[in-house]
Structures are given as C-alpha cells and as structure tokens.
Amino acid sequence: MTDFFAGIPQIRYEGEGSSNEFAFRHYNPDEVILGKRMEEHLRFAVAWWHSFAWPGGDPFGGQTFDRPWFGDTLELAKLKADVAFEMFDILGAPFFCFHDADIRPEGATFAESKRNLEEIVDYIGTKMEGSKTKLLWGTANLFSHRRFMAGAATNPDPDVFAWSAATVKGCMDATMKLGGANYVLWGGREGYETLLNTDLTREAENAGRFLQMVVDYKHKIGFQGTILIEPKPQEPSKHQYDYDVATVYGFLKRFGLEKEVKLNIEQGHAILAGHSFEHELALAASLGILGSIDMNRNDYQSGWDTDQFPHNHPEMALAYYEILRAGGFTTGGTNFDAKIRRQSLDPEDLVLAHVGGMDTCARALKAAARLHEDGSLEKARAARYAGWETPEAKAMLASSLEEIEARVLAEAINPEPRSGRQERLENLWNRFV
Amino acid sequence: MTDFFAGIPQIRYEGEGSSNEFAFRHYNPDEVILGKRMEEHLRFAVAWWHSFAWPGGDPFGGQTFDRPWFGDTLELAKLKADVAFEMFDILGAPFFCFHDADIRPEGATFAESKRNLEEIVDYIGTKMEGSKTKLLWGTANLFSHRRFMAGAATNPDPDVFAWSAATVKGCMDATMKLGGANYVLWGGREGYETLLNTDLTREAENAGRFLQMVVDYKHKIGFQGTILIEPKPQEPSKHQYDYDVATVYGFLKRFGLEKEVKLNIEQGHAILAGHSFEHELALAASLGILGSIDMNRNDYQSGWDTDQFPHNHPEMALAYYEILRAGGFTTGGTNFDAKIRRQSLDPEDLVLAHVGGMDTCARALKAAARLHEDGSLEKARAARYAGWETPEAKAMLASSLEEIEARVLAEAINPEPRSGRQERLENLWNRFV
Amino acid sequence: MTDFFAGIPQIRYEGEGSSNEFAFRHYNPDEVILGKRMEEHLRFAVAWWHSFAWPGGDPFGGQTFDRPWFGDTLELAKLKADVAFEMFDILGAPFFCFHDADIRPEGATFAESKRNLEEIVDYIGTKMEGSKTKLLWGTANLFSHRRFMAGAATNPDPDVFAWSAATVKGCMDATMKLGGANYVLWGGREGYETLLNTDLTREAENAGRFLQMVVDYKHKIGFQGTILIEPKPQEPSKHQYDYDVATVYGFLKRFGLEKEVKLNIEQGHAILAGHSFEHELALAASLGILGSIDMNRNDYQSGWDTDQFPHNHPEMALAYYEILRAGGFTTGGTNFDAKIRRQSLDPEDLVLAHVGGMDTCARALKAAARLHEDGSLEKARAARYAGWETPEAKAMLASSLEEIEARVLAEAINPEPRSGRQERLENLWNRFV
Amino acid sequence: MTDFFAGIPQIRYEGEGSSNEFAFRHYNPDEVILGKRMEEHLRFAVAWWHSFAWPGGDPFGGQTFDRPWFGDTLELAKLKADVAFEMFDILGAPFFCFHDADIRPEGATFAESKRNLEEIVDYIGTKMEGSKTKLLWGTANLFSHRRFMAGAATNPDPDVFAWSAATVKGCMDATMKLGGANYVLWGGREGYETLLNTDLTREAENAGRFLQMVVDYKHKIGFQGTILIEPKPQEPSKHQYDYDVATVYGFLKRFGLEKEVKLNIEQGHAILAGHSFEHELALAASLGILGSIDMNRNDYQSGWDTDQFPHNHPEMALAYYEILRAGGFTTGGTNFDAKIRRQSLDPEDLVLAHVGGMDTCARALKAAARLHEDGSLEKARAARYAGWETPEAKAMLASSLEEIEARVLAEAINPEPRSGRQERLENLWNRFV
Numbered sequence A, B, C, D: 001m002t003d004f005f006a007g008i009p010q011i012r013y014e015g016e017g018s019s020n021e022f023a024f025r026h027y028n029p030d031e032v033i034l035g036k037r038m039e040e041h042l043r044f045a046v047a048w049w050h051s052f053a054w055p056g057g058d059p060f061g062g063q064t065f066d067r068p069w070f071g072d073t074l075e076l077a078k079l080k081a082d083v084a085f086e087m088f089d090i091l092g093a094p095f096f097c098f099h100d101a102d103i104r105p106e107g108a109t110f111a112e113s114k115r116n117l118e119e120i121v122d123y124i125g126t127k128m129e130g131s132k133t134k135l136l137w138g139t140a141n142l143f144s145h146r147r148f149m150a151g152a153a154t155n156p157d158p159d160v161f162a163w164s165a166a167t168v169k170g171c172m173d174a175t176m177k178l179g180g181a182n183y184v185l186w187g188g189r190e191g192y193e194t195l196l197n198t199d200l201t202r203e204a205e206n207a208g209r210f211l212q213m214v215v216d217y218k219h220k221i222g223f224q225g226t227i228l229i230e231p232k233p234q235e236p237s238k239h240q241y242d243y244d245v246a247t248v249y250g251f252l253k254r255f256g257l258e259k260e261v262k263l264n265i266e267q268g269h270a271i272l273a274g275h276s277f278e279h280e281l282a283l284a285a286s287l288g289i290l291g292s293i294d295m296n297r298n299d300y301q302s303g304w305d306t307d308q309f310p311h312n313h314p315e316m317a318l319a320y321y322e323i324l325r326a327g328g329f330t331t332g333g334t335n336f337d338a339k340i341r342r343q344s345l346d347p348e349d350l351v352l353a354h355v356g357g358m359d360t361c362a363r364a365l366k367a368a369a370r371l372h373e374d375g376s377l378e379k380a381r382a383a384r385y386a387g388w389e390t391p392e393a394k395a396m397l398a399s400s401l402e403e404i405e406a407r408v409l410a411e412a413i414n415p416e417p418r419s420g421r422q423e424r425l426e427n428l429w430n431r432f433v
C-alpha cells in the first residue's frame, strides 16, 4: 500500500442529495437499468497513460506533475502499477486500458523492451488476481518514440513496419494473457505531414496488410476479444488515415475486413473531424462496426485534442442513447482517454476527475434509458418514415427510373412537405435529461 | 445578339507582359504542354447557375443583380441562354455545365417542368450547333424547391424519391441529348438537420438504391459519359452523407458501385471537410475514382461555402500536379462552380472573374507540368520508399506477425529515422511555381 | 383573433412532472429566485424577424413556410402584428424586439418607408395597450436591401451613410414611442469582403462618428433606454468590425463612448468568434459593458450562424451565472434571436420552439441561482487569489521592476505551483445543474 | 568553428535561373527596391528557440533531433551559440531573436539563472562583435517552467508575478546590452484554462500594471527600442488575453499605453484568431501600432500553431503590401518564429528551411513593391471613397441624425449601389505576384 492516495476514501454512491466531494451522486453500480446493472452497461475503464504516465507537458511547457514513480526502471514501473490498482480500488473501476509504453520501461533493444513488458505483465496479472478490475483493452504505443516519427505500419522504412508488427504481436499476447476484452489500434502517426513526400497508395496497402496480419494472429492465438480501430482525423499528423468512422469503414471494405474489425470512437476525435459524437456512434452502429468508446471530450473552442473528462450530461446522453439503440456494449465499454489539466497537481484531482466523469456518464445513461423505455422518440421516427413501409414504396425501390417517371406523370405526383418537428423532438429529449 | 456584354471584346491570349484587363496572360489554349493542348488539359467549364441564375442573395440580404433575363418564362430562359452563349464565346470556353432549374422555368406540375426542360434543351442544342462550346456535365437541382427540404433520394416521403428519380431521368436524357461528357449528382440535402428524426440506415439504403438506378439507366440508354458524385460535408444540411472522398468511397464499396461512379471534387468542399484540395484529389486518384473538379475556392476564414474564383496559383498548382500524376482528365474537366461576389454588379465583373480564374488555372497547370517534366519530386518520393522494393520487404508483407517478430529478434532490427525533408521539397516546389 | 394558432392553448407552468407538450416545465414567471420574480430575471423577448418575417430560405433553397401574412402591403403587415401578439399572449412573453423591415412594408422611397413605419408603429402601439408584452428593443435593418451591400455607416457612398442615419433616427423614434428598454445596432455589413478595396481607417472613423450621432440623438430626445451594439465576427461579411466583445470595447474606447454604449451578446456569435458564450459575458461584465443577450445557439459543427433555440441547460447555466454575478439585467433581457428550422412548418413548431427555449433558460437560471446562493464557487475563486490581498502584494503592484528584482533576490523567492482544481470545480458545478 | 554545418556553403544570390538548392533565387540583400536595400526592407531574424533549442517533440512524441549542444550546462549553451552564429553567417542573416531560456541553462534559483544569463549574454556579445548579425529582439520565456503554469503577470500567486517581473527586467537589460531593436512580450499563459477559477478583472489589472512597469523601466534605462506585444488567441491556454490586434488595442487603450507599445504580429496567430494575416497587419497599421512580424504560417487544416516556414509567396505579398503601405518597418523586422518539421532531422534541413523562407519573403516583397509602385490599387481604392472628399459629405459627418434625415427627405436621396470589383482587383493583384 503506497501513500499516494493517503486520506482519500473509497468512493461510494450517496445519491443526488450528497454534497460529499468523495462520493458518487449518480453512479450506482448495482442499480438495475433496462434489466442490466449500471456497471455492466457502462463498463468504465481507467486509462493508464493519462492517469499514471503523463507528466503534464504541453507544446509550450514541460512536466508539472511530481509523481514518485516517474523514471525508467522496472521497480518504478511496479510502483506505478501499485498506485494504479489503488486508484482502481478507490473508484471501484471495473476495467483499465494500457499501452505497452505506459506500463514498462523502454529497453535499449526490442528484445529488452519485450522482456520488460513480459515482466510487468506478469506483475499486473498478479495484481489483478487480488482485484475486481479487469482489462478492457490493450494497445501498442507506435507513435511516441522517434523511430515512429514517419508512421508505423505506413512508414517508408520496412524495418519500422517490422518493429511495429513485432510490437503489436507482443501487445496482443499481453492483452490475451491479462484476459483483455478487446485489442485497440490507434494510428497515431499513420498519416502524413506533407503530401509532397507521401505515397498514399503504398501506405494504404501496407496498412491494410498490417491489419490483416493482426486479424490472422488474433485467430491463430484464439483471442476472443474484438479488434478495434480508433479513428482520429489529425494530430499529431497533419492528416491521419483513420479520419473518422466513414473513412475507416471504407478502409475495412477495401481490404475485406469489415466483419473482423470494429471501432473505438472518441468524442474528442469526432469533434476534430467535424462531427458530433452521437453522429459517429449512430453511423458506426448503422454500419455494424460500433465497438467501444473513449468518453473524453474536446473543448469546442480549441482545435486540438484536449482529452478532458466529460462534464455535460445532456450531451453524453445523446451518446448513450445511440449505444442503447444499438443494443449496448458487448465487449466494448466506456474508457476515459482523459487527462486531468496540467494544473491539477494533486492526487485528489486525479481521483475526483474520474468521479466526475463516471457520475456524468451515469447520469447520462439514466436519462437515455428513460427515453429509450418511454419509446416516444422511436415512435416519432418510425412515423416519419412510415410511407416506406407501403407495398407501393417497396415496389418503387425495386423498379427503375423510367418506371418511376411513368408513375409520377400518370399519377401527377406532387409531394407536399411535412414538418420535421426538430424543436418538438428537442423538447421531448429535454423532458428526459 | 443581346447587348448585355456590349463593349466587351473577345478575350485573347496576350502573354504575361500584357496589362490589358480583357486578355489572357497565361491561358493560351493552343500551347502544347506535355504533348497536349492546354485547352484539352484544362477543359474549362462555365457554370450556368452561378453565372446566369444567381440573383446575388445571401442569408442576410436579397437580390443585388439586375439581369434582363430574370423571371419565370420560357422567353426569358431563352434570353438567358443567348447571353450565356455570348459569354462562352467571349471567353472561348470549351464547356458549360447546368442544372435543370438553371435553364428552364419551374412548371406547376412535373409534366410542365419536363416540357419546359425539353423545349429549352432543344433551344440550347440549336445554339450549340453554332458554337464550339460543349457540355461538360448536366445535373438535377434536387435541393432548392421546398419539396426537397428533407432530402431527395433520402427523403422520408417516398413521393419525393419518386419525383427525384423522375427528375434525374429527365436530366440524364437532356445531358445525353446535348452530348454531355459526364452526369453529376450533388446530394445537396441528402443528409440531416438532426439525428433525432433521422433513420440513417434506411436513408443510406435508399440512396444506394437510387444510385444503382442511375447507373442502370445510364447503361440502358447507352450514355458514354461518367457518373460523378460531388462530395460536400455540410451546408445546407448540418451533415451531408457524401462528406468527402473517403466517405463516398466507402458508400460506393458498400453498394458495389466503385467501378461505376467517380467523383467531382470541389476545392471549397474539401476545405469544409477539413482537407486540402490536393489531399482529396490524391486520395481519389489513389482509389481510382478521380473524375472531374470544381475549381472554386472557399475563404479560409469563413465556415461556409463561398464559391469564389481561384486566385492563388501555387495552391492550384498542387491540384493540377495531382491531376497530371493521375494521367490528366479523361471525361472530366475544370468547372468553375464559382460565383462573383454579390457586390460585383457589372457585366465586366462576370467576364473578368472567369478570365482571372482561367488564367490562374493555366498558370498553375504550367507550373505543375514543369515539375512533372522535371521529375525531381517523383524521384525523391521513390527514393523515400525504396526499401519496400527489396525482396526482403516483399517477403515480410507476405508473412505474419510471428515471423516478423522472430526476424526482429534474430536480426536485432533497430531502425534509425531518416529526414522527411519537407522544407527541401517545398523549396523544390517553389522553384517551379 | 386570427386562426393561425387555432387549437393551441395558452402555455402555463405545470412543473417538471408534466408530460404536456404545451406547458412549461421549468419556467414559472412568478416563482421568486434570489429575491426577484423569474420573469423579471429572464425578461424574455420574441424576435419579430425570425418568428414572423423569415420565409425559411437558406443559400441553397427558397421559401418553405406558407404564412397568410407574407406579402408587401400594410394590411398584411397588420395581420402579421395581430398574429405576433397572439403568440406573445400564448407564451406570456413579457417582451418583443423588431427591425423596421420586419414590421412595415418597404416603400419605393425613404419617405414612403418612413410613413409605413409610422403607421405600423401606431398600430403596434394600440395592440400593446391591450397586452402585457413590452418592447425590449428596436433596431434598424441596414443589411438586407441591396443599397446596403457595401455597408451602412461604413459604406463608400456617403448617400448610404445618409440613408442609414435617417433610418436609425426613425427607428429610435419608433422605439421611444413604443417604450423600448434599449436600442440595438448590429453591424450586419459593417465590415468588408476584401481588403483590396477597403479603407479601414476611414470606415472606422465614419462608424465612430455614426455612433456618436446615435448617442447624441438619444440624449436629445431623452430616450432612457440603453444603446447596445451586437458583436459578430463574420457573416454576412467576410470580416465584421464588431468582431467580439474585446473588439467593440476597443472601438468604444477609441471614440470615447465606453460609458454610453453597452453590448447585446449572442451565443452564436460568440462561438463564431472562437469564444464560449460565458467568456463573452464575463468579459463584458468585467469591462462594464454587459447589456443584454441573444440566447440563441449555433451548431458546434457548422461554421455559420444557425440561430437555433437553446436546448442545453448546463451550458446556458454558465451564461446565467455570469449574468447573476454581474448583478442581473437592468434594461437588458433574454432575446431569442432564434429561428425554427426551415423544415419546422407548423404553427405548433413556432410556439413549442419558444416553450423549449424558455424552459431551458429557466432551468439554467435556477441552477445558476442555486450555485450563486451556495457561494462555494466564489469562495474557491477568492481563495485562489487571496495572496493578492496582502499588503506585500499591494506594495509590489505599486513598485517597479528593479524593486521587485531586488526583493526576489533578497528573499530568494521561488514560487511553488498550486493545483488549479479545474475538475473539482466542474464537479461542484455539476452538483447544481 | 564547429562541424555541425560541415559541407554546407554560404548561401548567395544566384537568381531565379539557379537550380542550386544552396542558393537564394529571390533574396538579393543589396538589390534596391523602392529606394531601399532589400535587406533593410525585410530585416530577417533567425529565432534561437525553434532553430537551436527545440528537440522535436510534440504532444504525442518526444525528441527527434540529436544535437551535440543539447544539455543544461553553460558549456553546451556556448556551443549552441557558436553553432547559431555559424548559421547566421551561412545565411547572411541580419538579425536574430531570443528568449532567456533559449540561450542560458536554467539555474536552481533566480539568482543562478540570472548569473547564467549574464554570462551567456557576454559570450553572445563577444560573438556579435565578429559578426554582422544584430539583435532584432529579446524576450523572456514566462511559460515553459511549471511555475508559470497558471500565468506570469496574471498568476494568482503574487510570487510568480514577482519572479516574472524580475525576469523581464533581466531580459530587458540583456536586450539593451546586446543592442536589441525591440523588446517583445508574448503572453504564453496569460489567459485561462477555465473561467470557473478565474478572476478576469484582477488578472487584467495586474497585466496592465505589469506592462506599465515594463514601459517605465524602458524609459528609466533609456532603451531606444520598441516594446512589442505578440497577440495569440489560444494555445497553450484555452483563452489568451492578447487574443488579436483589436483585443490588444483595447487593452492598451484601457491602460493608456497605446502610444508606448506596438505589436509583433504572427501569421499563424492571425489564422488561429480567425483572421487573415493581412487583416491583422492592416488593422494594426490603421491603429498606429504595427511594429514587427513573425512570418511563420500555420497549416490551414490544423487547429494548432504549426509554426511553419512560409512557402506561398502570393499570400506573403499581401502581407508585405500592407507593410509597404504603412511605410515599412522602423525598428521591426521579419522574424521566423518557425520550426522545421520534427522529421527534418538534418543540418541541411535547418539551413534550407531558412533559405526557402527568406526567398519566399523576398519574392513577395518584390511583388508587393511592384504593385505599390504601379499605384493602380491605391487609385482604385481612392476612387471608391471619392464621395467622402466632397464638402457635402464632410458637412454631413459634422451634423446630426435629424439634419441628415431632413436632407434625405428633402433631396429624395436614393443611393444606387456600385460594383465592388473584387475579382477585377484580384486580377490586378495577380498581374504583380
């Protein structure tokens, strides 16, 4: 037991009336909603990187956090894991997520990094035995080290592809060993800085081949989790190939992988791509590739990825409504790929940021569930499209331009528009949030 | 001969030294570049809508232009056509483009609109006999009338789908009759205002079916041109389904139409979607769906579609370089989907805006061609990826994660990054523009 | 009594439990909050232009609304006024706002427009006698007619300045006659399309002189209301001079008018300028120029002014918190410069959009008032700056760089950063919304 | 002589025909333009921070550059200075710029940092004696160290204000000692992350007082250079107080400093604030506060500060045209606050990035000068506003709303709009670039 969180109590549900900062006001893991415990609906995960490995730097300044586990040794990496599991326990977090680079010290060679990873994975495995917290997903950091500066699977240098492939293998092995529910790929530097030096066709083909190898390896080792791609349009690269849900869908179709791979969708990345979060979720659900979410927002006035904890529950309710419409999470969950602000120096800040994020999500889920149960919104949607359920409409869809023109002329069709009722539906929505 | 352009001479090439406002300084249609006449490279088209049908309104104000042909009669529509062909002649424009709504008065019924269109198409056909100007593409306006307020192919009302299908048939017939080189679909209101009332799955399926009917009809009537979709991310709708090149590619793959349909890519729409124009062109070329371009820019400081004439030749050179790399236009061309500013009231403004646009494009093409001929940029690009041409790299691509890991360990692979040379390539570029 | 709103009942407060679409769930005008009736806090106003004069057009399509009062006669203008007051009554709206162009038909000459305005103002005055609804503000439309295409006070043509000055005089007279609480200037086309043809210095000086004349006339006629400028960064112009709060403050200082003029701040315009709404409010309050608000939001994914009714109460609570901190409205109020979507065709849509907007604001106000009453946020803010209340800090502020350096050296000052506690404050906030 | 730039020749002007990468094609320092040598017009400066102190990190990755001088000792700081002057010599750079943190190692205390700075300033002074390169401006880095995480002059902790004031004194002393032509303040973290913990009024007042102290100290020590503020709207902070030119103007007016302080305007920051660069320059000139420029662009598709070397000469020509209109630089100049891309690893990249930037600026200046000399644009501008030069217009400006209304009625004024001729002016522009 470290003393990092000394004095911070375990967080329990006390209800909306509580004014205790160290309590949940909305997240009540055992409360049953639409027939399922809240914990099973939300499947919260803490992100190792932002919570335990990020020093607080930004492009204009360095480290602000002093953490006793900062440094590059296996011993410090274990201390970091100790503290992480203490926080998981404080929060009652059902899941965590990690990159290799978050949990192990970088070695001088690939072999050394691999050994370091294996040792830490064993250590984490032992800790998990004494904890209720499971692994939502693992992933490989293929963007921080300078070797990845021009990409990983899409690097002009085949040796970087090789390094990356070998790294992903190790991270998939680690994820499987720790019982992970998913394996995620975020293409941090799979993109370009300038078209002038870039071969788009080759890079896409290499990325497609890389992903196929990942899928093959999953089947080979019998990993039962889901392979997930996390879209992001830009940053760090000027243009990133996994731009948004629609782009990744096209990529998966191009390489015949749309049945094998789903998406991990982040609110902040949706915003950067010019979409609302609920759009990306609804689209992925509609395309059959909705997997998991990173529930961290961007600031609407900043043009970069601020990765903040969610705090606006009506917005988040729109997201959970789409997830409920899609049937809820299967292997996926709600990861906080969120960092506390670099001025939030205290251990309390780290804990309470998660408390606020979990509460906001729980409140949003409950609102979404109420509306889902009520059914009015879906009834209104169905009514709007009811004309398409007629035999005439179905026949038209099976016909041709000429046949349709003949009917328009013969029947003197002249459609009169009907109200879209947007404000009334927004009012309906606001009855539930 | 109307007197609208009275006093405006035919525009001829006078070279860079000329200070005559009414002359081309760069566009010399007969100059041979990379083995082809400049006119055949660029294939300029004038857009009927912005040049002859737009009254100068914006969301905060109404008509600014007084044009003698404004009004809703067939007679005025013919006067408009007369003026249009006079301008084509003044500019030596090889092509024009139109929507049905630009050229014919709206009728009270579908049948009347159809008759009006047929009469005007005959009139334009006769004018084309005495003109060198051909039709680059035709299209249907499925967004201005209130019946389309909730979409055309994606409307909740099947009767609007019917009206739209019948309209497209008529416009395809007109395009074929006038010898059009392409037929374009821009999904102006194929999208949504709010997810709350929208059925994404049904709307996408109806859009897919609609496009299939268009392709079927093309083959049925033996239209030899290309079917083109024009992507745009938003405006007028909050979200438009044909968001960008990558999105439309995914849509085409989803419905098995990626061999049948290509893209008409607009600079302004690329910008709105968060991309550079050259990105969209390079991506479309890489995916085999580059068709034609709308060479009108948006203002970088405005968040809506300003549809301005191009005026920055180094930027445009990046675009033409991608087109040259892709082998140049086949059926496509350079359309100006550009409107003069609503304060540009005079006939001279309309003519000179086109002169400036054509000159900017010609200057850009010449710069791009010089660099293309020089070959240095392509040599640098090939060198950057040369490692992928080795047998070892090819073997790696055909192998698996495990085999690659074994090799990384065995050979102690440890890649050292190499400079991406972005600034040097930008300098190289600047030698040619 | 027209039949436009036939069947729509008067809207009454029924409380959160109500599922009646035609009821307020949060807005209870007589409920006392922080010692003042809710109606007096919020001072809601209906905007004549969007609600009664806008036909539903956008840059890609025309009229969608069929209103019996559309047309250019005095008779129709009176019918429009009748309907407007019927809606004010249905909503129990305490205020309305208008432009001259919303309420009177445009005449062929200035004199005729003036007579039309006077006749309609008399008509409205009579209606107000039988109504509880008052005038929050009047304003002049100096942007829709083509004469204003290059600006009003900043037009290159002195005759347009003259027309604009005369028009504002008439609108100020009308506002005074109708007992308006404020007079607003929004510089719709006071800006430029291109710097190439613009004389920034002259245009600013003319704008300053124009505003001085407005202030002089206010004093001359004894108008007791507040003169307000409404900032907006762009649209319709590429650049608008009244960009944001900070810009207008500089303009007022430049012309010595910062004591005479305050601001009417719109959420949508704040967003367009890259600010949060609460930023603009807090800044205006800090500068002593907070006057009134236009509580209509923009869509975060659209780059233009969507003027939607507010629907996210936690966001609006941030706004009302700043207003409460500033002491609440004096002459200002909450105007809905909001338009229903162009697909919202029905009279119910128009009424219910206002109901939803009013309810969202009331809910936000109540949350803000609870936090204000609680005081925790202000206590935390004061604690953060407590160091500045010490005599040493005050002495330092009165000293010089050299004296400070001497002290830093002498006392070996070495400041240790303290947590900014952002997430904890966001959690605190969320306890109240 | 270090060997860092071994093999890189001194860069000389060879003219447009040259294909030598290591030559200027446009920058010819001695060429006379509008009566002044090109070098004196442009006054190029190399930025110490990006060129010699930046390790290549970004928010998703660490150091990419290996530089022999990286490290925290005085010896390495001197090596860095040696290399810097070697590059100044290679480029023939007339100026450089620095922050304290770029040139000296950070000490454990203020006193130690001060001593380090003094030692390095002496060292640089000695190097300057043997060099033609002068100091364009010095500045203090008040944003990178964690002590500044909540601001410098606007920090809630008075001790940070003290540290900052003492630091600025030292940097002003250093700048004066090295003969600097200006002293710059960029408010890196003068702003906020969240309004919830921020006291806008107090922070502004402290910032105003801080600036007054800087001005007082300037006069006290007899510094003849200009005090410059560099505006930026955001990044690193969510909101930065020195948002843009208009905002800083208002701030200066508020504290009575508009005659004492001018602006250093950066293209990238203009873009982030929603303005074109030329807008910010023209506005500053119009307000009498145009001082100097940072000629580094942002990427139009990225929402953060990319600080790239300029490469689009027509855009830059718009900037230099405004500078020429304003009479050219006096103490100011053209600083490259630009960093090579993090993939540009080689010494050649660093040199050639500057060569490209200088050439782009020179080409732009020459184009702007040709248009300036030609005079057509200014003639067109004057003609557009000619009406304001009449006695009637001047009398109107001196009159009142009532007098104007009387005249509008009496003379039946009815202004007819005239073309703004935007496209024709853009064509004119394009004749010169």
Ligand SMILES: [Co+2]
Pocket: A266, A268, A269, A305, A307, A337
């Ligand atoms: Co992110």
Ligand SMILES: [Co+2]
Pocket: A230, A266, A294, A337
């Ligand atoms: Co993420």
Ligand SMILES: [Co+2]
Pocket: B266, B268, B269, B305, B307, B337
């Ligand atoms: Co467009």
Ligand SMILES: [Co+2]
Pocket: B230, B266, B294, B337
């Ligand atoms: Co277009």
Ligand SMILES: [Co+2]
Pocket: C266, C268, C269, C305, C307, C337
């Ligand atoms: Co607005």
Ligand SMILES: [Co+2]
Pocket: C230, C266, C294, C337
């Ligand atoms: Co407004």
Ligand SMILES: [Co+2]
Pocket: D266, D268, D269, D305, D307, D337
């Ligand atoms: Co910058």
Ligand SMILES: [Co+2]
Pocket: D230, D266, D294, D337
């Ligand atoms: Co700068």
